[in-house]
Amino acid sequence: MTDTKKTAVIKVGGDVLLDKAEREGLAANIKDLTAEGWSVVLLHGGGPQVNALQEKHGLTPNKVAGRRITSEADLVVVKQAIAGEVNVNLTATLIQAGLPAFGCHGASGHLIRASKRPPVIVTGAGDKPIDFGEVGDVTGINAELLQGLLDLGQIPVIATLGVSEGGRIFNINADTTVVQIARALKADLLLLTTGVGAVFRDLKQPESRIAQVSRQQANKLIAEGIIQGGMIPKVEEAMKLLSEGVNSIAIVSGRNPGAFLSVANGTGESGTRIVD
Ligand SMILES: Nc1ncnc2c1ncn2[C@@H]1O[C@H](COP(=O)(O)OP(=O)(O)O)[C@@H](O)[C@H]1O
Numbered sequence: 542m543t544d545t546k547k548t549a550v551i552k553v554g555g556d557v558l559l560d561k562a563e564r565e566g567l568a569a570n571i572k573d574l575t576a577e578g579w580s581v582v583l584l585h586g587g588g589p590q591v592n593a594l595q596e597k598h599g600l601t602p603n604k605v606a607g608r609r610i611t612s613e614a615d616l617v618v619v620k621q622a623i624a625g626e627v628n629v630n631l632t633a634t635l636i637q638a639g640l641p642a643f644g645c646h647g648a649s650g651h652l653i654r655a656s657k658r659p660p661v662i663v664t665g666a667g668d669k670p671i672d673f674g675e676v677g678d679v680t681g682i683n684a685e686l687l688q689g690l691l692d693l694g695q696i697p698v699i700a701t702l703g704v705s706e707g708g709r710i711f712n713i714n715a716d717t718t719v720v721q722i723a724r725a726l727k728a729d730l731l732l733l734t735t736g737v738g739a740v741f742r743d744l745k746q747p748e749s750r751i752a753q754v755s756r757q758q759a760n761k762l763i764a765e766g767i768i769q770g771g772m773i774p775k776v777e778e779a780m781k782l783l784s785e786g787v788n789s790i791a792i793v794s795g796r797n798p799g800a801f802l803s804v805a806n807g808t809g810e811s812g813t814r815i816v817d
Pocket residue numbers: 554556734735736737739740741742743744767768769770771772773775
């Protein structure tokens with residue numbers, strides 16, 4: 542049975558998980574949300590962990606426009622690092638905090654369906670199409686399976702991997718995938734956790750944190766060059782959800798106590814909330 546609990550979908554980057562205080566803070570923040578009656582789904586990446594394991598295997602990380610060109614040998618490492626190392630450790634951290642975490646990966650139960658990204662011309666990377674190898678684009682989410690886990694009171698902790706109808710595994714980007722999960726679940730809230738923990742007018746000045754912006758204001762911050770670099774695709778992709786029934790999206794850090802509830806309730810003490 543589907544109940545009326547609100548659902549939060551949370552993306553956790555691999556960088557956040559390198560740090561013990563971040564991992565424990567994340568668990569405490571999730572605990573706060575569940576105590577207030579939220580259902581929670583986590584999707585995690587593991588970019589830095591993949592880089593480190595590639596180097597151990599004598600492989601050189603190769604990224605174009607933030608996406609890893611993934612050979613068959615690289616995909617072996619991606620599976621080991623993201624589904625093996627990061628998923629198991631993150632699930633364990635949550636269990637240690639007393640949370641009902643259910644670790645899994647997107648290639649299980651057709652949880653995240655994907656197909657091979659066709660060679661594409663990438664801005665700033667020449668005029669020849671780039672073949673990203675074993676990188677996939679998400680084509681669908683098994684929302685029924687996820688909702689079933691939520692209805693059982695579980696917190697799905699999903700390693701970002703995709704699978705084709707025929708069972709071929711793909712490396713997929715966590716930032717773009719989490720948006721698809723939020724959309725498929727008709728989530729009430731999407732949390733994008735990052736080390737910086739908010740959007741700032743000036744990254745060097747913590748007091749310049751922007752607590753809440755409308756979608757229109759966020760687009761203005763991008764146009765003005767205040768939101769830059771890796772923050773742009775993150776925010777642009779996520780903002781599409783605001784016209785699709787997801788009430789708010791937020792940039793937040795699990796390291797800050799009370800941060801997740803602050804953005805969930807819109808009280809403004811932490812993070813940046815983007816609303817329609
Ligand atoms: N106005 C801004 N406020 C906060 N961070 C910003 C801003 N503009 C650009 N950034 C950058 O965006 C980065 C977050 O994006 P990215 O590194 O892709 O995320 P992830 O932490 O998921 O890997 C931050 O580390 C920060 O350097």
